Amino acid sequence: MSTPEKGQVMTANRLRDGEVVFLTRAGIWSEKIDDAVLALEPQAAAALEERAQQDVKATAVTGTYLFDAERIDGKIRALHFRERIRTLGPTVRTDLGKQSQGTAGAFAAVEE
Amino acid sequence: MYRYDEFDRQFVLERTAQFRDQAERRLSGELTEEEFRPLRLMNGLYLQLHAYMLRVAIPYGTLSSKQMHQLAYIADKWDRGYGHFTTRQNIQYNWIKLEDTADILQALADVEMHAIQTSGNCIRNVTTDHWAGAAADEIADPRPVGELLRQWSSLHPEFSFLPRKFKIAITGAPNDRAAVKVHDIGLRLHRNAKGQAGWEVMVGGGQGRTPMIAVTVREHLPENELVPYLEAIMRVYNLYGRRDNKYKARIKILVHEIGAEKFRSEVEAEYARHPHQTTEVEERELARIAKYFAPPRFEKLSRFVPQFEEAKLKDKDFGRWVKNNTAAHHVDGYTIVNISLKATGEIPGDATGEQMRVMADLAEHYSFDELRVSHAQNIVLPHVKLSDVHAVWLKLKAHNLAEANYGLVGDIIACPGMDYCSLATARSIPISQAISRKFADARKQEEIGAIKINISGCINACGHHHVGHIGILGLDKKGEEFFQITLGGSSSENASIGTILGPGFAGHEVPDAIEKIVDTYIKLRSPGEEFLSTYRRIGPQPFKEALYAAA
Numbered sequence: 001m002s003t004p005e006k007g008q009v010m011t012a013n014r015l016r017d018g019e020v021v022f023l024t025r026a027g028i029w030s031e032k033i034d035d036a037v038l039a040l041e042p043q044a045a046a047a048l049e050e051r052a053q054q055d056v057k058a059t060a061v062t063g064t065y066l067f068d069a070e071r072i073d074g075k076i077r078a079l080h081f082r083e084r085i086r087t088l089g090p091t092v093r094t095d096l097g098k099q100s101q102g103t104a105g106a107f108a109a110v111e112e
Numbered sequence: 113m114y115r116y117d118e119f120d121r122q123f124v125l126e127r128t129a130q131f132r133d134q135a136e137r138r139l140s141g142e143l144t145e146e147e148f149r150p151l152r153l154m155n156g157l158y159l160q161l162h163a164y165m166l167r168v169a170i171p172y173g174t175l176s177s178k179q180m181h182q183l184a185y186i187a188d189k190w191d192r193g194y195g196h197f198t199t200r201q202n203i204q205y206n207w208i209k210l211e212d213t214a215d216i217l218q219a220l221a222d223v224e225m226h227a228i229q230t231s232g233n234c235i236r237n238v239t240t241d242h243w244a245g246a247a248a249d250e251i252a253d254p255r256p257v258g259e260l261l262r263q264w265s266s267l268h269p270e271f272s273f274l275p276r277k278f279k280i281a282i283t284g285a286p287n288d289r290a291a292v293k294v295h296d297i298g299l300r301l302h303r304n305a306k307g308q309a310g311w312e313v314m315v316g317g318g319q320g321r322t323p324m325i326a327v328t329v330r331e332h333l334p335e336n337e338l339v340p341y342l343e344a345i346m347r348v349y350n351l352y353g354r355r356d357n358k359y360k361a362r363i364k365i366l367v368h369e370i371g372a373e374k375f376r377s378e379v380e381a382e383y384a385r386h387p388h389q390t391t392e393v394e395e396r397e398l399a400r401i402a403k404y405f406a407p408p409r410f411e412k413l414s415r416f417v418p419q420f421e422e423a424k425l426k427d428k429d430f431g432r433w434v435k436n437n438t439a440a441h442h443v444d445g446y447t448i449v450n451i452s453l454k455a456t457g458e459i460p461g462d463a464t465g466e467q468m469r470v471m472a473d474l475a476e477h478y479s480f481d482e483l484r485v486s487h488a489q490n491i492v493l494p495h496v497k498l499s500d501v502h503a504v505w506l507k508l509k510a511h512n513l514a515e516a517n518y519g520l521v522g523d524i525i526a527c528p529g530m531d532y533c534s535l536a537t538a539r540s541i542p543i544s545q546a547i548s549r550k551f552a553d554a555r556k557q558e559e560i561g562a563i564k565i566n567i568s569g570c571i572n573a574c575g576h577h578h579v580g581h582i583g584i585l586g587l588d589k590k591g592e593e594f595f596q597i598t599l600g601g602s603s604s605e606n607a608s609i610g611t612i613l614g615p616g617f618a619g620h621e622v623p624d625a626i627e628k629i630v631d632t633y634i635k636l637r638s639p640g641e642e643f644l645s646t647y648r649r650i651g652p653q654p655f656k657e658a659l660y661a662a663a
């Protein structure tokens with residue numbers, strides 16, 4: 001396992017349907033956290049903020065914020081379990097949400 | 113049966129059309145998010161952890177079969193085939209799309225329902241006893257008065273921008289099932305020494321981060337003075353309530369900061385200032401409203417129904433379910449059927465579209481077309497003939513709705529918690545599922561007896577943990593979930609706030625901890641003594657020892 005890189009991911013909900021999305025390097029919003037760009041420095045995070053605000057104005061997304069995450073072997077893991085639940089779906093209904101749509105993050109919501 | 117009057121119908125239709133326009137303007141970019149957000153919240157549409165959530169008001173928790181069918185239809189057509197009944201006697205849908213919301217509101221309006229005043233700093237949906245109009249111990253059905261208060265408070269210009277949200281609960285029975293002492297205003301109907309019915313007015317109860325029991329400001333208020341008197345309370349609150357700090361803005365803080373005596377005298381002074389003849393409720397208006405809640409045409413039946421008694425003896429499972437899940441009705445030959453939405457290991461309060469339809473059909477055939485939602489997240493068929501109970505049970509059983517645990521340890525209240533809620537600090541549903549599995553044995557549950565376990569996923573206390581006999585609060589400790597246990601809470605007429613027992617537990621430790629608490633109770637209880645009484649008699653010490661001694 002490579003050493004994890006730590007940084008921040010920009011997330012939002014898609015305006016028209018509420019789907020949880022993450023901002024990618026290409027500046028589009030993906031349903032998969034593993035597509036997200038990980039901002040390693042404050043400047044990069046600020047750029048994500050700016051981009052997100054534009055898309056809020058352009059009515060693409062709503063409820064934007066940055067959260068802490070790390071990249072391990074090319075996969076992104078949110079540091080807080082709240083965000084990990086958000087990348088998967090409800091832990092009590094694994095038949096729903098991203099985990100059921102093939103867009104789930106690679107890491108478990110909560111480690112036992 | 114409760115229904116909207118013409119004014120409401122017109123208003124709801126207008127509001128739905130307005131929202132359709134607002135949503136379109138938001139999607140086209142004409143409205144900014146800052147402009148749109150308060151508008152969607154006013155219509156019950158929240159942004160949650162995974163998607164939008166729509167909260168639909170169910171006034172008094174009362175539903176017709178047609179309305180329940182519509183809720184099922186919405187669940188299947190626009191959500192993921194289920195809904196969540198909440199501790200506010202409402203229903204929430206978890207996977208709503210903004211672009212569908214106007215259609216959903218229209219579908220609700222078609223059956224005289226809406227999502228108005230389920231949020232914001234206004235007087236919210238009035239809540240009441242889920243057995244209203246049916247319970248044997250009731251003095252009068254509290255819903256007409258609740259409805260009077262709803263009509264008075266809905267869109268009331270003076271009370272639409274209160275310091276904070278405001279909740280009123282009302283009960284017409286001595287056994288309080290509406291938790292009136294933990295609401296901003298609680299009203300309880302009772303008789304004085306002369307036998308006259310009147311309302312005890314309690315103010316300043318609440319849960320959340322500062323749980324408090326309401327204080328009585330009037331012992332016995334005549335019914336026709338209720339509206340002007342409540343108006344005086346609201347004025348005092350509007351004037352003195354703190355708007356500078358969200359956490360100190362509820363009326364409970366005001367009441368407890370200035371003291372019950374001072375608060376009472378302020379209210380009485382305000383009340384005396386306005387000659388209340390002018391606003392006194394006309395008897396006629398109340399009579400008009402009461403007609404909407406007219407009791408159904410009960411038949412004259414015998415209290416003893418041989419085939420019902422036989423069925424209980426023949427089928428032990430049925431007998432157990434009757435014992436636990438039915439309650440005394442005020443009319444002979446009828447009973448109240450409580451449908452537990454807490455089958456072992458299931459999610460408290462969740463029902464599939466199919467289950468909603470089954471319950472709606474049962475209500476239509478066997479309960480005068482009426483259903484209720486209880487604040488404990490169960491569904492009630494309020495008026496079932498004893499001779500029909502077995503048929504009802506068979507149908508419920510076929511749809512995983514016949515769990516015989518009403519009021520027992522498996523009948524757990526749990527808020528959505530971190531699995532759905534964006535405000536959560538920890539999950540609550542998995543904790544309730546694990547406890548429910550631990551106590552899956554029906555006989556064991558009966559042996560334990562009446563006990564309420566309430567779980568919240570954060571300090572906002574939607575899961576009413578402060579007033580659970582056993583309360584569980586999920587918190588976040590350095591990025592890990594942990595759970596605080598309180599004992600001795602109650603939302604009944606002898607309300608109390610639970611006390612924290614000691615250090616918290618990791619999620620996987622909670623079921624064992626609960627088992628130790630229950631075992632301690634069983635060991636120390638007097639014959640026939642319920643959990644809460646034992647706790648009040650012996651205090652927390654023996655439970656602390658059981659939980660923490662070995663550690």
Ligand code: SF4
Pocket residue numbers: 527528529530533534535536537568569570571572573574575
């Ligand atoms: S108690 Fe907290 S976690 Fe639970 S529903 Fe309320 S706000 Fe959400």
